Amino acid sequence: MTTTPITTTPTPPSSSTEMVTVTIDGKTQQFPKGTVLLEACNQMGAGVPFFCYHPGLTSPAVCRQCLVDVKGQPKPVPSCYTPVADKMEVMTKSPRALDVRRQMLEFTLVNHPIDCPICDKAGECLLQKHYFDWDAKLARNDGIKIKKAKVVDIGPRIVLDQERCILCTRCIRVCDEVAKTHQLEMADRGDHEILTTAPGHKLDNPYSLNTVDVCPVGALTSKDFRFEMRVWELYTTPSICPGCATGCNIEVHHSRGKIQRLVPRQNDQVNEHWMCDEGRLTYKRVHAERLAAPMSGGAPVDWDEALDDAGRVLRAALDAGSAGVGVVMNAQSTNEDLYALARLTFDHLGLGKAYLAGLDQGWSDDILVSADKNPNTAGAMAIGAGRLRTLLDLANDLKSGALHTLLVVGTHGVIGKDGAAGALPLDRLTTLVVIGTHRDEVSAAAKVALPLCEWAESDGTFTNRLGMVQRVRAAVPPAGDSLPGWEILSHLARKLGATMEFTEAKTVFAEAKQKLPFMKDAEWGRPLLPVQLRFAGSRG
Amino acid sequence: MAVGVKVVNRPGSLGQQAYLPAIAEGLGVTFRHFVKNFFGNVTGQRKKTDIATIEYPEEKKAYPERNRGLHRLMLRDDGQVRCVACMMCPTVCPAHCITIVPEEAPDGRIEKRPMIFEIDELRCVVCGLCVEACPCDAIRMDTLDHAKPTYRRGDAILDKEELMSRGVRSTAVQGGVGAFWREQVAGQPQTPASGEVVPAGAPHGPTPLRDHGHK
Numbered sequence: 152m153t154t155t156p157i158t159t160t161p162t163p164p165s166s167s168t169e170m171v172t173v174t175i176d177g178k179t180q181q182f183p184k185g186t187v188l189l190e191a192c193n194q195m196g197a198g199v200p201f202f203c204y205h206p207g208l209t210s211p212a213v214c215r216q217c218l219v220d221v222k223g224q225p226k227p228v229p230s231c232y233t234p235v236a237d238k239m240e241v242m243t244k245s246p247r248a249l250d251v252r253r254q255m256l257e258f259t260l261v262n263h264p265i266d267c268p269i270c271d272k273a274g275e276c277l278l279q280k281h282y283f284d285w286d287a288k289l290a291r292n293d294g295i296k297i298k299k300a301k302v303v304d305i306g307p308r309i310v311l312d313q314e315r316c317i318l319c320t321r322c323i324r325v326c327d328e329v330a331k332t333h334q335l336e337m338a339d340r341g342d343h344e345i346l347t348t349a350p351g352h353k354l355d356n357p358y359s360l361n362t363v364d365v366c367p368v369g370a371l372t373s374k375d376f377r378f379e380m381r382v383w384e385l386y387t388t389p390s391i392c393p394g395c396a397t398g399c400n401i402e403v404h405h406s407r408g409k410i411q412r413l414v415p416r417q418n419d420q421v422n423e424h425w426m427c428d429e430g431r432l433t434y435k436r437v438h439a440e441r442l443a444a445p446m447s448g449g450a451p452v453d454w455d456e457a458l459d460d461a462g463r464v465l466r467a468a469l470d471a472g473s474a475g476v477g478v479v480m481n482a483q484s485t486n487e488d489l490y491a492l493a494r495l496t497f498d499h500l501g502l503g504k505a506y507l508a509g510l511d512q513g514w515s516d517d518i519l520v521s522a523d524k525n526p527n528t529a530g531a532m533a534i535g536a537g538r539l540r541t542l543l544d545l546a547n548d549l550k551s552g553a554l555h556t557l558l559v560v561g562t563h564g565v566i567g568k569d570g571a572a573g574a575l576p577l578d579r580l581t582t583l584v585v586i587g588t589h590r591d592e593v594s595a596a597a598k599v600a601l602p603l604c605e606w607a608e609s610d611g612t613f614t615n616r617l618g619m620v621q622r623v624r625a626a627v628p629p630a631g632d633s634l635p636g637w638e639i640l641s642h643l644a645r646k647l648g649a650t651m652e653f654t655e656a657k658t659v660f661a662e663a664k665q666k667l668p669f670m671k672d673a674e675w676g677r678p679l680l681p682v683q684l685r686f687a688g689s690r691g
Numbered sequence: 692m693a694v695g696v697k698v699v700n701r702p703g704s705l706g707q708q709a710y711l712p713a714i715a716e717g718l719g720v721t722f723r724h725f726v727k728n729f730f731g732n733v734t735g736q737r738k739k740t741d742i743a744t745i746e747y748p749e750e751k752k753a754y755p756e757r758n759r760g761l762h763r764l765m766l767r768d769d770g771q772v773r774c775v776a777c778m779m780c781p782t783v784c785p786a787h788c789i790t791i792v793p794e795e796a797p798d799g800r801i802e803k804r805p806m807i808f809e810i811d812e813l814r815c816v817v818c819g820l821c822v823e824a825c826p827c828d829a830i831r832m833d834t835l836d837h838a839k840p841t842y843r844r845g846d847a848i849l850d851k852e853e854l855m856s857r858g859v860r861s862t863a864v865q866g867g868v869g870a871f872w873r874e875q876v877a878g879q880p881q882t883p884a885s886g887e888v889v890p891a892g893a894p895h896g897p898t899p900l901r902d903h904g905h906k
Contacts, residue, residue: 269803378794381778383782
């Protein structure tokens with residue numbers, strides 16, 4: 152989560168740890184050799200403005216907005232392109248540096264249509280921010296602005312506004328360096344220069360929405376988010392993308408209990424500054440077709456009655472023979488939910504095995520996307536510790552009649568995308584109890600269905616494919632009456648005569664951390680209130 | 692020391708001491724006003740009477756020029772709403788009385804417009820911040836009217852069509868088209884394409900409803 156006005160991420164120490172001494176605005180500080188001067192200045196709080204520089208991309212120094220005075224240099228130098236050198240003396244606020252930066256800003260604004268009222272970027276726009284920080288004067292230019300195309304459909308997810316573009320080329324570099332496809336280009340010259348797609352291309356790479364994030368102005372806007380919401384109405388909560396096993400760090404941007412968009416959050420070990428387009432749409436399922444109330448026998452009931460019913464049917468099934476009772480875990484659940492379920496299944500009910508469900512494998516690449524479309528497969532495997540069986544085993548056990556009762560916690564992928572309902576004959580069961588997030592075939596077939604929180608509605612942790620335990624935070628209130636999985640399982644355990652007293656997700660986490668080796672180094676983190684973006688400064 | 696007694700003489704004559712003439716005089720004044728106001732009222736010469744009250748709602752007092760009243764939405768030259776759903780007014784509104792749902796405009800040079808624009812006049816605290824925040828001269832409170840009483844709360848929520856029905860065309864610059872404020876010389880009327888004369892500097896001055904034939 153970015154709370155500083157301008158993103159000044161600490162530069163990773165270069166291979167040589169040699170330090171150089173730099174004086175910036177009269178203050179002397181040591182920096183690792185190779186640090187970009189712009190980063191050094193902004194780490195010292197100089198707040199040097201920039202458009203084309205991005206910490207995750209190369210620096211072409213095309214916008215000339217970060218010019219600073221360096222002693223001994225005849226002209227101001229672009230600080231984003233200059234590495235720090237020993238005994239360098241930098242004046243970021245000398246009259247000359249201020250003057251050239253203001254002139255560059257005025258030059259950038261000459262042909263910019265000041266259509267902030269209809270621009271989705273307004274509120275997190277670097278041009279707006281730099282204008283108010285460094286200039287804030289009326290335009291001296293009454294001339295006619297050059298008209299360019301406004302609503303250009305350049306891809307399935309993105310709309311281009313060529314007038315707003317300030318030609319910083321960040322988006323081109325995102326395509327080249329992150330997505331490794333050259334789909335955007337500059338065309339024409341001078342003040343007629345425009346951003347456009349490369350001949351024969353659309354902006355349709357799987358990382359295309361990163362161009363919207365890095366665009367310092369509103370030239371590139373996301374079709375999904377376009378005109379939905381002004382950014383200052385949004386609140387941000389740091390979380391983890393549930394789209395695949397990579398576990399990209401994200402910010403959940405939400406307003407009035409509804410998620411509006413997901414944007415990447417910097418984590419150099421996982422996703423740097425980026426995330427894939429598919430992951431950005433994983434929030435849709437949080438607000439669609441949710442199971443909102445506990446259901447018993449197909450009718451909505453209150454929680455007490457539903458838990459009573461679930462406890463009764465499960466108890467009856469266990470009494471009839473616990474060998475016929477199966478439990479389905481889900482790789483979409485958090486470590487906390489899985490740990491609570493494992494305790495109930497293996498410790499209290501004494502079952503020897505459980506089945507692991509999850510979304511089907513999908514496409515992958517060697518950039519970010521994993522083939523495993525579940526965020527917590529690693530955690531589920533570690534918690535299951537060899538006692539997990541696959542859905543194929545479940546189908547076989549159902550067909551052979553070995554199971555008469557099933558408890559499903561999390562219904563994602565229990566019935567495959569290709570409609571393999573026949574492969575999973577749930578009608579063979581006498582009792583099906585479902586703790587699920589959505590109104591789907593599985594929860595519809597259940598005797599008792601209990602509404603479960605989605606990932607964005609409850610606190611917990613996911614374990615990504617690298618084994619990193621990362622924190623997921625509740626961003627929006629739960630849909631309807633749904634409760635977090637560990638809480639439902641605690642209630643259910645009590646109905647089954649087991650004692651599993653968890654009061655909050657953190658207590659589950661603390662216990663799991665003690666017992667599970669893979670969570671040994673995990674941190675729960677401090678409590679966090681959502682920050683409204685209008686007070687968080689520009690994300691830029 | 693013995694307590695002294697000070698004799699205060701009653702004022703004036705026996706007539707003054709009896710108060711009756713003063714009562715009669717007072718009643719006379721009352722009666723004179725009664726006759727003047729009563730007969731003045733029934734003969735239709737109310738202005739000559741001393742009555743300070745007005746017979747609302749048949750009779751209305753003109754509000755001062757800068758009164759903040761019922762909202763209205765201004766129109767572009769082609770009759771479309773000027774509002775571009777920039778959300779400045781709901782952002783600044785301290786009473787959260789404005790609801791806007793934006794949508795993509797299918798045609799026209801300005802790509803965003805409000806699909807829903809509602810103002811809850813019961814919630815409105817008539818502060819006028821929405822008018823100040825509007826970058827498009829789209830919302831005004833210069834109707835010199837106030838929110839009507841309603842039987843149901845929902846009736847006090849004015850929708851886009853109702854707000855636009857009070858609107859007139861505004862000549863302020865929008866989308867790069869229209870008179871720029873520097874060219875608008877005060878007091879010099881401008882004639883937009885519609886032929887309707889709107890005073891120069893219209894964004895800042897009130898345009899009373901009755902001048903445009905609205906009630």
